[in-house]
Amino acid sequence: MKKKLIAILLSGTMVALTACGGGNADGSSTPDAGSSTGDSQEAAEDSGDAGEAAESSGDAAATGELVDGKFAETRHITVEVYDRGNDGGSDPTNNMYTEYIKKGMLEDHNVEVEFVKVPRWTEVEEINNLLAAGTAPDICVSYSYPTVLTYAEMGGILDLSGYVEDYKSELTNLWDWLGETNIYWDKDPVDGTIWAIEGKIAVNNRINTFVRKDWLDTLGLSAPTTTEEFEEMLIAFEENKDTLLGADADKLIPYSVSYDVGWRAATLIESFIDPDISDKEMYVNGYDDRKLTQNGTKEAVRLLNKWYNQGLLWDNFALYGSGDTTEDDMMKAGYVGAFSHNWDYPFRNGEDSINVNLQRNVGEDACYIAIDPFDDSKGTHTKYVSSTAGDRKIFFPHTNDEPLACMLYLDWISDPEHIQYLQIGDEGVTHNVLEGGAIQTVAATGDAIMNSGMNIDYTITCNGLHFADEELTKLSQAYNYAGIDPDIVAEADKIAQTDAVPAKNVNVGAIEAEANIGDTLSAKRDQVYDNAVIASEADFDSVWDSMLADYLNSGGQAIMDERAAKWQETFGDTDMLP
Amino acid sequence: MTKVKTSKPAVAKKDSTRSYLKRYWQLYLLLSLPLLYLLVFKYIPMVYIQIAFKKYSIIQNVWEMPWAKNHGFEYFIQAFGSNDFRRALRNTVVLNLMDLVIGFPAPIIFALILNELCFKRFKKVVQTVAYMPHFLSWVIIYSLALQLFAPGEGLVNMAIERLGGSSIPFLNDAAHWVGTYIGVGVWQNFGWGSIVYLAAIAGINSELYEAASVDGAGRFRKMWNITLPGIKPTIVVLLIMNLGNILGSNFDRPFAFQNNLVMNVADVISTYVYRTGIKGLQFSLTTAVGLFQSVVGVLFLLMANWLSRKLGERGIW
Numbered sequence: 001m002k003k004k005l006i007a008i009l010l011s012g013t014m015v016a017l018t019a020c021g022g023g024n025a026d027g028s029s030t031p032d033a034g035s036s037t038g039d040s041q042e043a044a045e046d047s048g049d050a051g052e053a054a055e056s057s058g059d060a061a062a063t064g065e066l067v068d069g070k071f072a073e074t075r076h077i078t079v080e081v082y083d084r085g086n087d088g089g090s091d092p093t094n095n096m097y098t099e100y101i102k103k104g105m106l107e108d109h110n111v112e113v114e115f116v117k118v119p120r121w122t123e124v125e126e127i128n129n130l131l132a133a134g135t136a137p138d139i140c141v142s143y144s145y146p147t148v149l150t151y152a153e154m155g156g157i158l159d160l161s162g163y164v165e166d167y168k169s170e171l172t173n174l175w176d177w178l179g180e181t182n183i184y185w186d187k188d189p190v191d192g193t194i195w196a197i198e199g200k201i202a203v204n205n206r207i208n209t210f211v212r213k214d215w216l217d218t219l220g221l222s223a224p225t226t227t228e229e230f231e232e233m234l235i236a237f238e239e240n241k242d243t244l245l246g247a248d249a250d251k252l253i254p255y256s257v258s259y260d261v262g263w264r265a266a267t268l269i270e271s272f273i274d275p276d277i278s279d280k281e282m283y284v285n286g287y288d289d290r291k292l293t294q295n296g297t298k299e300a301v302r303l304l305n306k307w308y309n310q311g312l313l314w315d316n317f318a319l320y321g322s323g324d325t326t327e328d329d330m331m332k333a334g335y336v337g338a339f340s341h342n343w344d345y346p347f348r349n350g351e352d353s354i355n356v357n358l359q360r361n362v363g364e365d366a367c368y369i370a371i372d373p374f375d376d377s378k379g380t381h382t383k384y385v386s387s388t389a390g391d392r393k394i395f396f397p398h399t400n401d402e403p404l405a406c407m408l409y410l411d412w413i414s415d416p417e418h419i420q421y422l423q424i425g426d427e428g429v430t431h432n433v434l435e436g437g438a439i440q441t442v443a444a445t446g447d448a449i450m451n452s453g454m455n456i457d458y459t460i461t462c463n464g465l466h467f468a469d470e471e472l473t474k475l476s477q478a479y480n481y482a483g484i485d486p487d488i489v490a491e492a493d494k495i496a497q498t499d500a501v502p503a504k505n506v507n508v509g510a511i512e513a514e515a516n517i518g519d520t521l522s523a524k525r526d527q528v529y530d531n532a533v534i535a536s537e538a539d540f541d542s543v544w545d546s547m548l549a550d551y552l553n554s555g556g557q558a559i560m561d562e563r564a565a566k567w568q569e570t571f572g573d574t575d576m577l578p
Numbered sequence: 579m580t581k582v583k584t585s586k587p588a589v590a591k592k593d594s595t596r597s598y599l600k601r602y603w604q605l606y607l608l609l610s611l612p613l614l615y616l617l618v619f620k621y622i623p624m625v626y627i628q629i630a631f632k633k634y635s636i637i638q639n640v641w642e643m644p645w646a647k648n649h650g651f652e653y654f655i656q657a658f659g660s661n662d663f664r665r666a667l668r669n670t671v672v673l674n675l676m677d678l679v680i681g682f683p684a685p686i687i688f689a690l691i692l693n694e695l696c697f698k699r700f701k702k703v704v705q706t707v708a709y710m711p712h713f714l715s716w717v718i719i720y721s722l723a724l725q726l727f728a729p730g731e732g733l734v735n736m737a738i739e740r741l742g743g744s745s746i747p748f749l750n751d752a753a754h755w756v757g758t759y760i761g762v763g764v765w766q767n768f769g770w771g772s773i774v775y776l777a778a779i780a781g782i783n784s785e786l787y788e789a790a791s792v793d794g795a796g797r798f799r800k801m802w803n804i805t806l807p808g809i810k811p812t813i814v815v816l817l818i819m820n821l822g823n824i825l826g827s828n829f830d831r832p833f834a835f836q837n838n839l840v841m842n843v844a845d846v847i848s849t850y851v852y853r854t855g856i857k858g859l860q861f862s863l864t865t866a867v868g869l870f871q872s873v874v875g876v877l878f879l880l881m882a883n884w885l886s887r888k889l890g891e892r893g894i895w
Binding site: 129155251316318398530531534 | 660
């Protein structure tokens with residue numbers, strides 16, 4: 001009898017526990033009424049209706065539900081935000097900046113905004129899963145257009161062409177800021193669909209090369225202006241490592257790259273491309289944004305390979321993956337002589353920036369300055385930079401049942417006033433106003449810390465300093481990095497713009513071979529670069545050729561062929577864009 | 579269970595089932611929850627196997643998705659036509675076979691050695707230390723390996739260089755990488771794996787050893803003729819389970835260890851599926867690959883089981 005009782009009790013408890021577990025999963029979303037899960041599930045069920053609504057949005061009455069730009073009933077939308085997981089950062093979904101946005105949207109449009117965080121370094125996987133589960137945020141961003149195209153092919157995202165036109169009168173900030181260029185950038189020339197709107201790059205600087213100024217001074221060298229001088233400088237660093245680092249001489253790395261060689265040696269690679277390259281060639285060979293398949297890249301990598309074999313590169317570069325801080329830590333500790341990276345890389349992150357750390361760890365004189373060492377065949381220093389587009393692509397998943405509210409959000413976030421506040425925060429907390437009126441960013445503490453430089457993760461339509469007053473923007477550019485000498489920033493800015501060639505928009509419609517490729521080709525690209533750099537000099541050609549062949553066989557060649565064919569179809573025999 | 583049943587007093591036949599249930603229903607009630615778990619988390623998801631034969635779409639219900647071309651086998655054809663998949667398949671088999679050949683005997687040998695130790699306390703300490711690595715995640719083990727084996731800055735390589743040797747590319751050369759991968763795998767697992775064997779050894783009748791001693795058998799004789807035959811059934815069962823896993827691959831170990839320089843030997847099916855399917859959104863293709871992997875796994879299991887019965891062992895069913 002006792003046994004029986006215990007059995008019933010035990011199994012009863014288990015059932016109850018299981019039920020609780022299930023209940024919790026649902027329950028977690030209920031407290032904040034209609035959170036993402038709840039909403040999008042509903043949306044998934046009546047996705048058919050959403051489709052119809054999208055089609056009928058052509059009516060002029062589409063914005064009729066707005067009174068003075070406000071909804072009569074409160075709407076609820078979810079917005080993707082990157083979670084960078086930085087030390088000492090705040091919760092990206094809940095801090096003083098998100099409060100500012102939420103409050104503003106509620107007041108101006110009666111729209112409740114909820115942020116959904118997505119890890120920065122695995123964003124593509126995360127969005128894939130959210131889309132597949134029907135729980136993606138209403139406003140998604142991605143840096144990868146092929147990924148967006150893959151979603152579009154499956155019918156997973158909304159066509160924005162109707163919304164941008166029909167709601168135009170309500171979207172003045174968006175149109176003013178992005179303009180036709182960025183809004184129509186990805187418009188299909190045949191059927192007119194717009195799957196994503198391109199965020200705008202306010203400052204289109206891309207890659208700079210940095211060098212330790214104090215090392216140049218110690219060795220009596222001047223900043224190199226040719227590739228040859230750069231090589232001599234690296235050799236000088238290596239030969240004088242005892243002078244430069246003393247007891248730590250073994251740790252010296254003359255030139256540092258990461259596993260992402262195509263990014264981290266971009267200006268070197270670009271200097272080997274023919275400066276007179278035709279638009280057609282640039283486009284046909286240009287699927288890979290690390291220029292793997294451009295003519296000339298092989299010779300650039302051959303040079304890197306030579307440096308690697310001479311011991312001038314970091315020998316472990318390929319062992320650390322994306323997001324790893326080992327290399328940054330070595331820079332901060334003062335072991336790295338030169339490197340190439342984002343044009344303002346050592347200045348980013350205020351108190352935690354590379355330059356500020358370097359001064360703390362090594363001494364007042366220690367700092368990285370930008371140089372312009374890689375000369376091309378014409379003696380210029382060509383750098384292929386982005387145009388105004390090429391930053392983040394904003395798209396709405398099919399589960400989005402508040403397209404108008406979301407468009408209003410994009411408009412709100414493109415208002416120069418709002419961008420300015422998000423970029424510089426409050427006076428005395430995150431910035432000071434200098435005598436000439438320039439705005440100087442200062443290192444913030446606590447809740448005011450920005451998780452991303454200039455809050456770029458919130459200003460999804462804008463990358464780079466942009467105030468309502470253009471003059472003020474220019475004036476403040478160099479003061480935008482807390483703890484960094486403005487002259488150094490100004491010089492880096494100047495170098496990044498020297499011989500810069502902005503990308504052109506070649507829009508020949510969707511390239512089918514590019515969809516469904518996703519991340520696989522870029523992973524292969526990194527393998528080609530990494531293996532070629534570490535090959536022995538004798539093996540270099542065979543390693544490069546065989547690995548590149550594998551890249552081309554895995555879809556690279558198909559993309560180039562289709563691009564060439566589409567170019568021919570659209571532009572005929574000409575090699576240059578009209 | 580069966581023992582209980584047979585010991586029951588014989589009653590009228592038609593009542594037997596009923597009275598049996600009446601007597602043991604509590605046990606079945608307890609069993610129902612694990613069965614429910616299996617149903618919900620293992621069997622219902624199998625509905626989605628059909629994705630392998632259909633053109634996947636993120637917006638459609640799995641029943642609505644259209645069938646793939648070539649009578650639904652398009653993705654299998656695509657997989658076997660792909661260099662990356664064939665490479666991953668080869669690597670999976672090679673790495674698992676090497677794991678089996680080197681990693682499988684290791685815990686048996688360790689258990690045998692441990693069994694021969696006379697100092698009880700020392701034996702316990704060694705045992706505990708040996709199975710500690712089992713509790714470390716592969717990410718942590720890889721970080722350790724990186725600190726130890728990285729060229730240039732790794733501890734081991736620094737020692738080698740100080741001693742006048744040249745640095746060994748443990749992690750960035752294909753052949754060395756395989757060695758490191760297998761070696762670290764053995765290190766992580768041999769202590770934990772030996773527990774089962776030690777338990778089996780403990781179950782051997784000690785009279786056998788005494789009798790053997792009387793007959794003049796030495797240490798190795800006893801090991802060979804008593805201990806090993808005593809744990810043979812255990813070895814066979816574990817071998818079968820390992821063989822069933824020959825195409826299966828755990829994800830975290832290869833994923834943590836691989837880098838761009840060794841992908842040629844390090845990319846296995848699980849990491850291929852992750853990269854192509856989850857990162858590249860090709861769920862159909864990778865479901866096909868996963869299905870293939872499972873089917874081959876089951877075949878291996880059946881084969882090994884059949885073989886063990888042939889050899890006179892019990893097998894696992």
